[in-house]
Amino acid sequence: xASLQDIRRRIGSVKNTRxxxxxxxxxxxxxxxxxxxxxxxxxxxxxxxxxxxxGTARAAASFRNLALMQRREVNRVAIVLVTGDRGLAGPFxxxxxxxxxxxxxxxxxxxxxxxxxxxGRKGASTLRFRRYELSAQWAGFVDRPEYHDAQGVAHRLAExxxxxxxxxxxLVYNRFESALVQRVTVSDLLPIPENxxxxxxxxxxxxxxxxLRGDFIYEPEPEEILQRLLPVYLETEIYRALLESxxxxxxxxMTAMRNASKNAEDLVDRLTLAMNRARQAQIxxxxxxxxxxxxxxxx
Amino acid sequence: MADHPLFSVSVVTPEGAAFDGEAELxxxxxxxxxxxxxxxxxxxxxxLKAGSTRVHLGDGQVQEFATGPGFFQVLEDRAIALVxxxxxxxxxxxxxxxxxxxxxxxxxAKIESGDSTADRWQLEQRIRHxxxxxxxxxxxx
Numbered sequence: 001x002a003s004l005q006d007i008r009r010r011i012g013s014v015k016n017t018r019x020x021x022x023x024x025x026x027x028x029x030x031x032x033x034x035x036x037x038x039x040x041x042x043x044x045x046x047x048x049x050x051x052x053x054x055g056t057a058r059a060a061a062s063f064r065n066l067a068l069m070q071r072r073e074v075n076r077v078a079i080v081l082v083t084g085d086r087g088l089a090g091p092f093x094x095x096x097x098x099x100x101x102x103x104x105x106x107x108x109x110x111x112x113x114x115x116x117x118x119x120g121r122k123g124a125s126t127l128r129f130r131r132y133e134l135s136a137q138w139a140g141f142v143d144r145p146e147y148h149d150a151q152g153v154a155h156r157l158a159e160x161x162x163x164x165x166x167x168x169x170x171l172v173y174n175r176f177e178s179a180l181v182q183r184v185t186v187s188d189l190l191p192i193p194e195n196x197x198x199x200x201x202x203x204x205x206x207x208x209x210x211x212l213r214g215d216f217i218y219e220p221e222p223e224e225i226l227q228r229l230l231p232v233y234l235e236t237e238i239y240r241a242l243l244e245s246x247x248x249x250x251x252x253x254m255t256a257m258r259n260a261s262k263n264a265e266d267l268v269d270r271l272t273l274a275m276n277r278a279r280q281a282q283i284x285x286x287x288x289x290x291x292x293x294x295x296x297x298x299x
Numbered sequence: 300m301a302d303h304p305l306f307s308v309s310v311v312t313p314e315g316a317a318f319d320g321e322a323e324l325x326x327x328x329x330x331x332x333x334x335x336x337x338x339x340x341x342x343x344x345x346x347l348k349a350g351s352t353r354v355h356l357g358d359g360q361v362q363e364f365a366t367g368p369g370f371f372q373v374l375e376d377r378a379i380a381l382v383x384x385x386x387x388x389x390x391x392x393x394x395x396x397x398x399x400x401x402x403x404x405x406x407x408a409k410i411e412s413g414d415s416t417a418d419r420w421q422l423e424q425r426i427r428h429x430x431x432x433x434x435x436x437x438x439x440x
Contacts, residue, residue: 048311148428
């Protein structure tokens, strides 16, 4: 049995760990609220952009031959993983990677080649450890992504696609559903799905605005505007995924750290019990020794 | 300026709305030159380049923004500028913009000499953004 001293020391160390996990939990909780707010803040922009794209596509003579929409025979698929720069967030990084590898097997099973692109240090280090070659990687902004970070990613992916290096791009990320649920989601980035432009009625327009839709003046031509709109759509999609992933990271970290704090508390309770037992045993032992000593003297 | 009826104007960025309210005149940097829009303008869709966006609130009050490239839509009594970035002219920090500009230019020079693999396109965007802020603040200040 461990000595009293040993147990005391362990209790001290577990308590220190608990302080750290508790602090991380609180920090993640506070930052999570901010991250959720940022998802809310980008929604009006994304909605308006979508609305504008649907309207412009309707006015354009054709859009299927635009570079980012062109469907071609698939030889190589790029898998883009959105992970974190750090760990201590439960299954956050692992589940994206696992889904990525599943996807890889499936794509290779269909006879296509796979290219990798990774956002976040954790994913990059795992893939490098497995000796995968990375077509592109980004890090340093996943905690607090800004729009221009998404622009950089979008630009590079569009380049890979238009140069013919890859023929399809899919994104794997943690979608934020609530503080308790983050779901790994796979979404098709490129070619841009046609249904994006054919999306249903614009909900936010008044009757009269809808009637006016046909009379828009386009400056320049709708085709030309659409050509600029598609990359922006891509940026917006990536930005959304980055924000969702950042919020998911904080939520996963908060949950993981809460569990860790709870475990630390349980451990402290158990150790305290063990310590009390050990102390009791020691006292009993001492009394026995004194009594035995006194007995020996009286005889 | 003569009194003009107010209409609803918003300047929206991915990081939230920079302006959302009533105004009598909106001037945006269109791809082919500045576009001024009053209430009851014909429906319009256009492209914007980086530059200065001014919202005239009436009574001679003007709010100016340094805005990035984007799109512009005029609907029935409603004008929306969708831009990738907007900074209020009076909140532009010249020193910071200047520092950003120089850092980006230095990085770009490194790419030219082959010492860096940073994304050239992204750096060019950053340079444009900083230059834009400086030019807008230069005019209003």
